[in-house]
Every structure is written in C-alpha cells, then in structure tokens.
Amino acid sequence: MSDIVWGIIRAIIGIAIIVAMFWFDKNKFESVKKKNGKMSKPFHKRWWTWAIAAVLIIGGIGGVFSSNSDDDQTASSETANKKQHTHKKSKSEKEFEKKMDKLAEKQSKEETKKHHKDNGFVPSKKTKKEVEKQDNLAKDVRKEHLSALKKKLNSLNTDKYNGNTIDKIDVQSPDHIEVTFSKHFIKTNTKDERVLLTKSIVDDIGDIYDRYEPYPDNTSIADIVFFDTEGNGYGIWNTDGEKED
Numbered sequence: 001m002s003d004i005v006w007g008i009i010r011a012i013i014g015i016a017i018i019v020a021m022f023w024f025d026k027n028k029f030e031s032v033k034k035k036n037g038k039m040s041k042p043f044h045k046r047w048w049t050w051a052i053a054a055v056l057i058i059g060g061i062g063g064v065f066s067s068n069s070d071d072d073q074t075a076s077s078e079t080a081n082k083k084q085h086t087h088k089k090s091k092s093e094k095e096f097e098k099k100m101d102k103l104a105e106k107q108s109k110e111e112t113k114k115h116h117k118d119n120g121f122v123p124s125k126k127t128k129k130e131v132e133k134q135d136n137l138a139k140d141v142r143k144e145h146l147s148a149l150k151k152k153l154n155s156l157n158t159d160k161y162n163g164n165t166i167d168k169i170d171v172q173s174p175d176h177i178e179v180t181f182s183k184h185f186i187k188t189n190t191k192d193e194r195v196l197l198t199k200s201i202v203d204d205i206g207d208i209y210d211r212y213e214p215y216p217d218n219t220s221i222a223d224i225v226f227f228d229t230e231g232n233g234y235g236i237w238n239t240d241g242e243k244e245d
Helices: 003-027 047-085 091-118 123-154 157-162 182-186 193-211
Strands: 166-173 176-181 223-226 234-238
Touching: 003 047, 003 176, 003 193, 003 223, 123 157, 123 166, 123 193, 157 166, 176 193, 182 193, 193 223
Parallel strands: 176 223
Antiparallel strands: 166 176, 223 234
C-alpha cells in the first residue's frame, strides 16, 4: 500500500478520534471524583487525547506531502534526462512555441469563463455565501448548547437540593454564571455547611457545563459567582472546581 494511502488512513483515524471523544463525552461520560478531590475531566479536555490525534493527523498529512515530493523529484529527474536527449531548438522554433502557448492559454481562459457563465458560477459570491453559512451554523450550535445549559442548570435545585437551597441560577453569559442562595438556606445552615454545599453545587454546575458548554469546539470555562437574595457575595469559583480570589 502506498505512502499516500497510509497517510490518508492515519489522518482519518486522527479525525475519528476527535469526533469519537466529543460524542463519548456528550453521551456516555460520567465524571468521577479523584483521590485529590477534583472531578475527572472529559476526554476532550485531556491533553494526551489531543496529542494522539494531532500526531496521527499531522503524520498522515506529512506522509501524503512527502510522497508527493518524492514523485515530483522523480518526475523532475525524468524531465532532466529527456532534455539531455533533445536537440537544441532554433530561435524561430522557440518563438513559434511561445505563440502557440499564449494561444492555448487564451483559449483555456475563454473556455473556463464560458463554463462558469453557463453554470451560473460566481466564485467570489459563492465563497462569501459559504462563509456566512458556516458562521450561521456555528452560531446555531452555540445557541443550542447555551439553551440546553440554561435548562439543565435551572432544574438542578429541584432535582438534587429539594428546592430549598438555590433561589435561582442565572447564566449571564457563556463564561459567567450567577447562583443566588435561598433565604431558607442562609438562615438554616452554618458557615461550614454552606461551604460544603457550595462546593457540591460548583461540582454539579461544572459537570453540566462540561456536557453543554456554549462553545463545543473549544475548551471553555466559566466563573460561578454566589450571592444571597439581598446581593451579598458568597465567593467566586469556576467550572473546573477552583476557588478564585
């Protein structure tokens, strides 16, 4: 099997790894608490999975270009050998060949232009439409993920904390989330109990955010700011479970 085929196969495997880890993280991954207290990260946030995919993709592409380079060198060598056996052309022959080359180039341009006109092809407009289509698709994906994130976060209090802990969770922006504690929670829990529950809420929000983050094509992170119903602050964390100063 040629180097080009092997290169293509390696690149496809690398791309397949990237697609597979995003699919697995979204549909199958379950975060597990490690010995150091942190939650395990999804595969698409682990550096070694990207390293494996990058090695396969870059190696595959490199193999394809390397093979093409070898072919070009072989072709150049054959051309050079042919030139050694050709006779020296006269000035009139060279001028005639130049005229014929120009005529052929002109005919080729006219045929290409006619083909584009017959098929309604306008390169610049088509390219612009394609770019706009890609941008709109990316916006729709981000919007869909942000909407799913909001729904999951809004159901967190009733699903896990019996509706007595959180007054509301407000996703201000893709990288800023505000959590308001209920009056009942502030009144009935000690400071140590509030700290433990806050860490639990941060872990839950982080897990949901990893699954439904607004930028599925990036490794994004968001701040989580805690308040009571009167606007008093109770700390800032992030979706990786780290407390910020």
